[in-house]
Amino acid sequence: MSEYTGYDGNSLEFLKTNKISIGDSVKILADITYSGIIMPRYEHNDDKHIVLKLKSGYNVGLEISKITEIKKESSSEKIIEQNKEILKNEKLPNILLLSTGGTIASKIDYRTGAVTPVLTAEELNSSVPELAKIANMDTKVLFSEYSENIMPEHWLKIAETVKEYSNSDYSGIVIAHGTDTMHYTSSYLSFSLAGFPIPIALVGSQRSSDRASSDAALNLIGATKFLTECKVNGVYISMHQDENDETISCHIGTRVRKNHTSKRGAFQTVGDDPAFLIVNDQIHNNLKTEFFTTDQFEPKIEINEKVALVKYYPGYDPDMLKNIIDAGHKAIIFEGTGLGHIGKNMYPIVKMANEKGIFMGMTSQCVDGRVRMTVYESGRDLLDLGIVPLENMIPEVAVVKAMWATGNTENCEEIKEIMLNKIASEFST
Amino acid sequence: MSEYTGYDGNSLEFLKTNKISIGDSVKILADITYSGIIMPRYEHNDDKHIVLKLKSGYNVGLEISKITEIKKESSSEKIIEQNKEILKNEKLPNILLLSTGGTIASKIDYRTGAVTPVLTAEELNSSVPELAKIANMDTKVLFSEYSENIMPEHWLKIAETVKEYSNSDYSGIVIAHGTDTMHYTSSYLSFSLAGFPIPIALVGSQRSSDRASSDAALNLIGATKFLTECKVNGVYISMHQDENDETISCHIGTRVRKNHTSKRGAFQTVGDDPAFLIVNDQIHNNLKTEFFTTDQFEPKIEINEKVALVKYYPGYDPDMLKNIIDAGHKAIIFEGTGLGHIGKNMYPIVKMANEKGIFMGMTSQCVDGRVRMTVYESGRDLLDLGIVPLENMIPEVAVVKAMWATGNTENCEEIKEIMLNKIASEFST
Numbered sequence: 001m002s003e004y005t006g007y008d009g010n011s012l013e014f015l016k017t018n019k020i021s022i023g024d025s026v027k028i029l030a031d032i033t034y035s036g037i038i039m040p041r042y043e044h045n046d047d048k049h050i051v052l053k054l055k056s057g058y059n060v061g062l063e064i065s066k067i068t069e070i071k072k073e074s075s076s077e078k079i080i081e082q083n084k085e086i087l088k089n090e091k092l093p094n095i096l097l098l099s100t101g102g103t104i105a106s107k108i109d110y111r112t113g114a115v116t117p118v119l120t121a122e123e124l125n126s127s128v129p130e131l132a133k134i135a136n137m138d139t140k141v142l143f144s145e146y147s148e149n150i151m152p153e154h155w156l157k158i159a160e161t162v163k164e165y166s167n168s169d170y171s172g173i174v175i176a177h178g179t180d181t182m183h184y185t186s187s188y189l190s191f192s193l194a195g196f197p198i199p200i201a202l203v204g205s206q207r208s209s210d211r212a213s214s215d216a217a218l219n220l221i222g223a224t225k226f227l228t229e230c231k232v233n234g235v236y237i238s239m240h241q242d243e244n245d246e247t248i249s250c251h252i253g254t255r256v257r258k259n260h261t262s263k264r265g266a267f268q269t270v271g272d273d274p275a276f277l278i279v280n281d282q283i284h285n286n287l288k289t290e291f292f293t294t295d296q297f298e299p300k301i302e303i304n305e306k307v308a309l310v311k312y313y314p315g316y317d318p319d320m321l322k323n324i325i326d327a328g329h330k331a332i333i334f335e336g337t338g339l340g341h342i343g344k345n346m347y348p349i350v351k352m353a354n355e356k357g358i359f360m361g362m363t364s365q366c367v368d369g370r371v372r373m374t375v376y377e378s379g380r381d382l383l384d385l386g387i388v389p390l391e392n393m394i395p396e397v398a399v400v401k402a403m404w405a406t407g408n409t410e411n412c413e414e415i416k417e418i419m420l421n422k423i424a425s426e427f428s429t
Numbered sequence: 430m431s432e433y434t435g436y437d438g439n440s441l442e443f444l445k446t447n448k449i450s451i452g453d454s455v456k457i458l459a460d461i462t463y464s465g466i467i468m469p470r471y472e473h474n475d476d477k478h479i480v481l482k483l484k485s486g487y488n489v490g491l492e493i494s495k496i497t498e499i500k501k502e503s504s505s506e507k508i509i510e511q512n513k514e515i516l517k518n519e520k521l522p523n524i525l526l527l528s529t530g531g532t533i534a535s536k537i538d539y540r541t542g543a544v545t546p547v548l549t550a551e552e553l554n555s556s557v558p559e560l561a562k563i564a565n566m567d568t569k570v571l572f573s574e575y576s577e578n579i580m581p582e583h584w585l586k587i588a589e590t591v592k593e594y595s596n597s598d599y600s601g602i603v604i605a606h607g608t609d610t611m612h613y614t615s616s617y618l619s620f621s622l623a624g625f626p627i628p629i630a631l632v633g634s635q636r637s638s639d640r641a642s643s644d645a646a647l648n649l650i651g652a653t654k655f656l657t658e659c660k661v662n663g664v665y666i667s668m669h670q671d672e673n674d675e676t677i678s679c680h681i682g683t684r685v686r687k688n689h690t691s692k693r694g695a696f697q698t699v700g701d702d703p704a705f706l707i708v709n710d711q712i713h714n715n716l717k718t719e720f721f722t723t724d725q726f727e728p729k730i731e732i733n734e735k736v737a738l739v740k741y742y743p744g745y746d747p748d749m750l751k752n753i754i755d756a757g758h759k760a761i762i763f764e765g766t767g768l769g770h771i772g773k774n775m776y777p778i779v780k781m782a783n784e785k786g787i788f789m790g791m792t793s794q795c796v797d798g799r800v801r802m803t804v805y806e807s808g809r810d811l812l813d814l815g816i817v818p819l820e821n822m823i824p825e826v827a828v829v830k831a832m833w834a835t836g837n838t839e840n841c842e843e844i845k846e847i848m849l850n851k852i853a854s855e856f857s858t
Contacts, residue, residue: 260798261795327748378577
């Protein structure tokens with residue numbers, strides 16, 4: 001990394017003129033006064049801003065035209081990290097840690113405060129020393145993406161890697177992942193790897209590891225404890241239960257949503273308690289049934305991305321649905337209102353989709369509760385038009401399951417059967 | 430209503446053959462045994478089912494080909510309702526009740542169990558006699574629609590009626606409304622009638638009034654008490670707080686979601702307590718600021734429906750966004766992931782939308798919490814591409830506000846200013 005990585009044009013000139021480099025601690029006078037460390041930049045096509053990591057741990061972009069003064073407070077020196085060779089402890093279980101990116105899988109360059117997504121076993125061990133007392137950790141970097149950029153092709157790559165370890169001596173697999181779309185990935189893995197005999201826990205962090213309030217280490221420790229002791233299989237998401245550092249929740253990977261943009265306890269099991277709670281060294285098991293319906297591991301990892309999620313709202317233009325049909329989508333998941341409704345102005349296009357053999361499933365934008373399409377005429381009309389009620393499947397899970405189902409068969413009746421059959425705890429009682 | 434209303438073809442023949450009419454109590458043997466009352470039908474194009482109102486109060490559609498036996502238990506007789514003339518009590522405040530449809534605004538025909546959406550003051554008074562002790566109720570039927578069929582044109586009709594009463598002697602206005610899209614309607618009224626000097630409460634019910642567990646009467650009583658005593662203005666939603674019959678919540682109409690498909694306490698204020706709680710005769714005020722930013726009532730009721738809500742998910746096809754642009758939409762509200770992100774594969778089309786002067790606003794599918802697009806590079810890239818972060822505005826509210834904003838101006842900068850200015854408590858602190 002150079003002392004100006006990512007800066008060019010006006011912003012580069014601004015830094016040079018003021019004799020400021022990446023990693024310098026500065027005080028900046030603009031609309032208010034900011035103190036922090038100048039960060040490298042990775043964005044495209046912008047030379048109007050510089051990026052500052054505040055003491056709170058957050059990065060902010062400051063428009064250089066609005067900066068009236070910038071003062072260097074100190075030039076930080078690089079702290080040389082010590083890498084120690086780790087010896088395996090034969091008495092401890094082995095855990096595989098796969099990294100896909102996100103804050104959790106990141107390492108801090110102490111000179112710049114920059115978070116770089118490279119994680120090795122040694123670095124992990126030195127940053128979270130408690131792990132070495134729980135398990136022998138092997139790590140593998142799959143790719144490094146913010147989770148908003150994780151696409152179905154990345155899901156495939158994860159599944160292809162994980163499926164190779166079904167007969168390994170690992171007690172569990174941790175997948176470090178950005179939090180934004182972690183629940184979509186956990187859903188895909190739940191379906192594609194149904195019956196996988198080793199427990200899998202996806203772990204993220206809501207706050208970067210250089211913040212005092214970071215949840216990264218505790219989430220990782222919690223997940224690792226869980227995997228070594230849970231004695232069940234399934235795909236889970238392990239994150240803080242709330243703002244305290246006492247409890248880690250392990251959520252069923254097909255029953256969980258990110259329900260808050262920034263809180264550490266952002267992930268919640270919809271309509272139920274989490275499957276497991278890890279409180280210090282205690283594991284509380286709330287899992288009511290086997291995670292997978294099958295105990296035969298026969299991976300089916302194919303996906304068809306031609307699936308649309310349609311969230312209905314008053315004024316939704318039925319022509320948008322027509323465009324979805326015309327674009328060759330194989331399945332449509334409606335996020336309807338209440339018990340599973342959409343306006344009657346949608347009926348002609350819904351009829352058209354049904355006639356074309358497109359699978360249509362109904363979920364509710366209420367998030368919690370069950371669709372029931374037999375209660376009102378609207379629902380019964382939609383049943384007649386071929387829409388399949390998906391019980392209490394979460395919309396985000398339904399769209400992933402439909403991508404996976406249409407990846408495995410093109411037959412609409414088979415897709416319907418797959419969508420309604422419980423495979424990986426995606427329906428709850 | 431005839432003894433076969435809505436039945437024809439096979440289902441009509443089935444009823445006639447078995448000497449069963451609408452309103453008869455029957456026992457039906459199919460996959461399981463059902464007991465209930467035969468209901469009239471209002472659906473289109475289906476002669477395969479008959480509709481039964483179960484003792485639980487729910488209607489079910491039963492496929493006649495699967496019925497092995499139907500037995501008449503009794504032919505109910507019509508109970509003649511008594512209409513009493515209501516005299517105004519000069520000491521009580523006056524309340525206007527507007528009815529738009531939905532279960533709350535319905536009246537039961539005791540012969541058939543059919544819910545018909547006709548409501549007069551006399552009928553209301555005889556079904557909820559407590560109301561006459563709280564206020565003099567005038568009623569007006571605007572239309573009768575399931576709320577999934579309420580469109581922006583219906584919002585206009587409500588606003589046009591309500592705005593005529595700004596100088597009336599009513600202490601408040603109750604709007605009876607189906608629950609499915611009640612929060613969309615309350616948002617529209619909040620913006621279009623900003624500064625309206627009389628409090629408005631939308632009221633619905635989750636269970637039809639012939640169920641023992643119906644919430645209709647208590648919600649109506651709670652809303653009426655609230656309007657006569659609250660001494661504030663604004664647009665609220667009054668519904669059960671939970672499964673108990675003790676507490677009615679009054680939610681700010683722009684900060685509320687229907688979060689459960691069937692529970693009586695389905696409505697929740699996002700990220701906060703409800704603005705008011707009505708516990709028996711006590712009103713607890715939790716309203717932190719004035720509901721409206723302005724106290725000048727200058728109605729602006731125009732709407733432009735060319736606004737799209739785009740919920741992002743991994744695999745979302747950017748071409749769908751291109752179709753939205755090509756269809757002439759004036760604004761796009763993204764329901765992004767986490768702090769307000771969408772995948773980088775969307776950038777080229779987002780850039781195109783920006784160049785066409787389409788307003789783009791960012792909300793989060795997390796529902797709770799605030800978008801913050803300065804934290805990560807993805808967010809900063811999207812800011813550069815012209816997407817406007819909408820703080821903690823709820824996606825459903827943002828799409829309604831954008832319809833209203835684009836109805837009032839075509840200038841993208843003005844739309845942006847309107848979207849970011851707090852008008853009716855749509856942002857919370």
